[in-house]
Amino acid sequence: MPRSAVYCQQKRSRGADTIMAAPKAGRFQRNPHAPQRSVLTAKRKPGRGYHYGRAEGGPFSELLEKKMKYQAFLIKYAEIGVKGKNRYIFEDALVKRIGQVLAPVEGDFIVTKENGRIYAIAGEEMDFDEAVDALQHVFGIAWICPVVQLQDEGFDVLKQKVVDYMRSCYPDGGFSFKMQCSRARKNYPVCSQDMNALIGEAVLEAVPTSHVDVHKPEILVCVEIRDHNINLYSSRIPGAGGMPAGTGGRGMLLLSGGIDSPVAGYMVAKRGVTLEAVYFHAPPYTSDRAKQKVVDLASQVAKYAGPIRLHVINFTDIQLYIYEKCPHEELTIIMRRYMMRIAETLAKENGCLGLITGESIGQVASQTMQSLVCTNAVCTLPVFRPVIAFDKQEIVDVSLKIGTYETSILPFEDCCTIFVAKHPVTRPLLHVIERSEKKLEEKIDELVKIALDTDEVIECR
Numbered sequence: 001m002p003r004s005a006v007y008c009q010q011k012r013s014r015g016a017d018t019i020m021a022a023p024k025a026g027r028f029q030r031n032p033h034a035p036q037r038s039v040l041t042a043k044r045k046p047g048r049g050y051h052y053g054r055a056e057g058g059p060f061s062e063l064l065e066k067k068m069k070y071q072a073f074l075i076k077y078a079e080i081g082v083k084g085k086n087r088y089i090f091e092d093a094l095v096k097r098i099g100q101v102l103a104p105v106e107g108d109f110i111v112t113k114e115n116g117r118i119y120a121i122a123g124e125e126m127d128f129d130e131a132v133d134a135l136q137h138v139f140g141i142a143w144i145c146p147v148v149q150l151q152d153e154g155f156d157v158l159k160q161k162v163v164d165y166m167r168s169c170y171p172d173g174g175f176s177f178k179m180q181c182s183r184a185r186k187n188y189p190v191c192s193q194d195m196n197a198l199i200g201e202a203v204l205e206a207v208p209t210s211h212v213d214v215h216k217p218e219i220l221v222c223v224e225i226r227d228h229n230i231n232l233y234s235s236r237i238p239g240a241g242g243m244p245a246g247t248g249g250r251g252m253l254l255l256s257g258g259i260d261s262p263v264a265g266y267m268v269a270k271r272g273v274t275l276e277a278v279y280f281h282a283p284p285y286t287s288d289r290a291k292q293k294v295v296d297l298a299s300q301v302a303k304y305a306g307p308i309r310l311h312v313i314n315f316t317d318i319q320l321y322i323y324e325k326c327p328h329e330e331l332t333i334i335m336r337r338y339m340m341r342i343a344e345t346l347a348k349e350n351g352c353l354g355l356i357t358g359e360s361i362g363q364v365a366s367q368t369m370q371s372l373v374c375t376n377a378v379c380t381l382p383v384f385r386p387v388i389a390f391d392k393q394e395i396v397d398v399s400l401k402i403g404t405y406e407t408s409i410l411p412f413e414d415c416c417t418i419f420v421a422k423h424p425v426t427r428p429l430l431h432v433i434e435r436s437e438k439k440l441e442e443k444i445d446e447l448v449k450i451a452l453d454t455d456e457v458i459e460c461r
C-alpha cells in the first residue's frame with residue numbers, strides 16, 4: 001500500500017509498534033517503517049527544543065532554531081488559565097512584563113493578547129536565542145512556542161510548507177508525530193479533521209521513517225488557521241512558571257550576600273510579588289565588595305522579578321552597641337530582631353505587605369524554632385520564609401538554576417558573621433531576650449533613627 005494513503009489519527013492497539021489505518025480497505029497494518037526507540041535518544045540543549053508530548057529525549061535538531069525563520073512566539077500560561085473574571089488583570093500584567101523583557105532584545109516585538117492567547121511577534125529580524133532567554137525569565141509563562149507565521153496561499157501550499165518545515169526541523173526523521181490542526185476561521189475550505197489527515201499523510205510520504213502516534217507523539221504539529229494568517233509550530237520551550245510580576249502585591253526582602261535570601265526572593269517573586277529589598281551593611285567591618293555582591297544578587301533576582309529597589313542601611317553603630325551591652329551568646333538574635341524592626345519600618349513606608357527572609361529551620365543557631373519565635377515577635381507584618389523547610393542542598397539547587405549561586409559563594413563577609421558569638425544560644429527564651437534588650441534602652445531608638453536616615457536606595461534591574 002502506498003504510504004500516501006495511510007495517515008489516520010487512530011488508536012494504537014496493545015503491543016503494536018505503530019498502527020497505520022488503511023482507510024480504503026478499512027483494516028489496520030503494522031508500520032514497517034516504525035523506528036526502534038533507541039534511535040530517538042539524542043540529547044538536546046538544556047532548556048531548549050522540547051517537543052509536545054515528550055518529556056525527555058527526542059529528535060531535536062539545532063536546525064530547528066538556526067534554520068527556521070520564526071516570526072513569533074506563542075506564549076502559553078498555566079495557572080492564569082484557571083482564573084475567573086479577573087483573568088484579564090493577570091494577562092495584562094504578563095503582556096506588560098513580556099514587553100519589558102523583550103525591549104532590549106534585537107527585533108521589533110509587538111506583544112498582543114488575542115482571544116485569550118498571548119503572542120510576541122517579531123519584526124523582520126530577531127535574535128532568537130536572546131528572545132528565548134528573556135522570555136524564560138518571565139513569571140507566568142508555562143511554555144514558549146516559536147511560531148512560523150504563514151500567509152494563506154491555498155491548502156496545497158500549506159501542506160507543502162508543513163512538509164518543508166518538518167524536513168527542516170527534524171532532518172534525521174525517525175519521529176512519531178500527531179497533527180493538531182484547527183480553524184479559528186470557519187470558512188477555511190478544509191475542516192480540521194481533513195487537514196489532520198491530509199497534511200499528516202503528506203508528512204508520512206515525505207519522511208518515510210516517521211510514524212503517527214496519537215497518544216504519545218514525540219512531535220505535536222500544530223497548524224492554526226487564523227483570520228489573517230496561519231500559525232505553524234511544533235516545539236515548546238519551558239517557561240519560568242508562576243504568576244506575572246506585579247500581580248501579588250509588594251514584599252520587603254531581607255537580602256544578605258548568602259545563598260538563601262536570593263532564593264527566597266526569587267520564590268516569592270515567582271508568585272507575582274514585586275520585591276523591594278534591604279541590605280544591612282557594617283562598614284568598615286563589611287567592605288564595599290560585600291555591598292556590591294548584594295547589588296549583583298539583587299540584579300540577578302531582578303532578571304526574573306522585575307526591577308528591585310535595594311535599600312542599603314548602615315547597621316554598624318547598632319551592632320557595636322548591642323555588642324557592648326548585651327550577652328554575646330544572644331548577639332545574633334538581638335541583631336536579627338533589630339534588622340526585622342528596621343525592615344518593617346521600611347516595608348510600611350514603601351507599601352510592602354510583608355517581610356521575606358531566607359531562614360530555614362535549624363540551619364544555624366538563630367534559626368531554630370525557638371530563635372525564630374524570638375525574631376518573629378518584633379514583627380507586626382507577616383514574615384514569609386519560603387525556604388523554611390528546605391535542606392541547604394535544595395536551596396543550592398534553586399540558586400544554581402536561577403544563576404545566583406556563583407555570586408553568593410564569593411567570600412565576602414556579612415555583618416552577621418563578623419559579630420558572631422562562639423556559642424550562640426540555640427533555645428532562646430523570649431522574655432530573656434527582651435530583658436537583655438532593656439540594656440539598650442538609652443540609645444537604641446536614636447541609633448535606629450540614624451540607621452534609617454542612612455538609607456541608600458539602589459535601583460537594581
Ligand code: ATP
Nearest residue numbers: 254255256258259260261278279280357358359416
Ligand atoms: P543567606 O540566608 O542569604 O544565605 P546567610 O545564611 O548567611 O545568608 P543567615 O545568617 O542565615 O544568612 O540569615 C538569615 C536571613 O536573615 C537571611 O536569609 C536574610 O534574609 C536575613 N539577613 C541576614 N543577614 C542580613 C543582612 N546583612 N542584610 C539583610 N538581611 C540579612
Ligand code: MG
Nearest residue numbers: 258260358363
Ligand atoms: Mg541562611
